Amino acid sequence: MEFDFTPVVTYFPTLLKGVGVGTLVAIVVAFMSIVGGLIVAVISIYTNKVVSWPLRFFIWLFMTTPLLLQLYFLYFGLGEWILIPAIVVGILGLGFHYMAYNADIFIATIKSVSNGQYEASRSLGFGHWNTILYIIVPQAFIRSIPQLGNNMILMVKDTSVLSAIGVAELVYASQYAISVSFRPFEFFIVIAIMYYVINILMELGQAWLERQTAYRR
């Protein structure tokens, strides 16, 4: 058992390309899941049951079934209708999955904003939707930052699962190099270290963001 990290050094640019694709996916998914989750939460709280129940059903469905199953469903399901690249399927799958988780958080935090805020704002002349948009949602958003941060850290780790449907992120990028060099252990150790570093950076970022917004909570 001797280790040989030279193939890893040789294929390091490929791995970095994989990190790039993973980062791109993560950024798009973060944006999509936070904005989408907020919209889903607001709609499912403030509209009638005909609209809100299907939304809650989808939140529940995405939260109780595993990500990989959803990805396979989207991959084969969408593949029947249109030809779309794996990366789009990956972004949509991961995006919907975490949209459901984020919506669940937003529903809880929107409900935690005191009803007095709504009443005061209405009495000052804000309309119903203006109150929601300018008074309720900003307060709820600040309160959900810690949990959103946790979800986004989980999401970055879950980008590795996308390699199962052929998205060219870090794990997938290493497949060719591993099959050529026969050094799976060294490659996966390096990949794990890369994820660990990204994870630590994200945790630091989350702590910083929480400190910055603490006084508003």
Add this chain to the structure above:
Amino acid sequence: MRGWGVVRENNNSNQGKAMDFNLMVEVTPLLIRAAWVTIDISSRAIFFGFFVACGLVFLQTFRFGPIRWFARGYISVIRGTPYFVQLLLVFYGGPSIGLRLDPLTCGVVVGAFNIGAYMSEAIRGSIESVDKGQSEAARSLGFGKIRTMGYIVLPQAASLMIRSVGVLAIVLVKNSSLVSIISVVELTYQAQRLIGSTYKPLEIFTISALMYIIIVYAVMGIIELAYRRATRYTTQ
């Protein structure tokens, strides 16, 4: 399709229908068998993971620094890297350091060591959330260290612990789908294979999602029962 138990002969009879119910009935036995594998892997991983977690909690009580640092570092690394990568590392990378595991064992072992790290944090958190006055009072009344833990602190921590460990158990059941990557024939693997052979993603997804939902709700039921039993003497 041969050997997988599903043969679809006249595709035309189902054209235009929203859902192919015959197919759904046909694949259900296969998916139930696969669901048992999911339950098997998850329950074993939770069982062994509990011991890993207890070990990690115990190591963190040591006075000797390096042992504590080892436990902290282990927890940090496991929580900081994807479960998926851990699985691939042990399954494909393991043989080069002399660790040869069959897929099922690998799934259980990695699952146990993964959930152990998360669980140890949950257990430590719930023990620390018990008021310090409780253990001080018990010590001053003459209880030993072990008895204070066993009779005073743990029963109070149990209710919190059950809920947070239960959430982790549900996460583990869902994460067990990743074991399909190392070709364990569990629910997601079977579902993916059936989707690939029948090209009916909606039908297969419905049945397999239903099974995951049943498993998750069963776990939630068990947690609720355990929680009620742990809090039967407490007054709200």
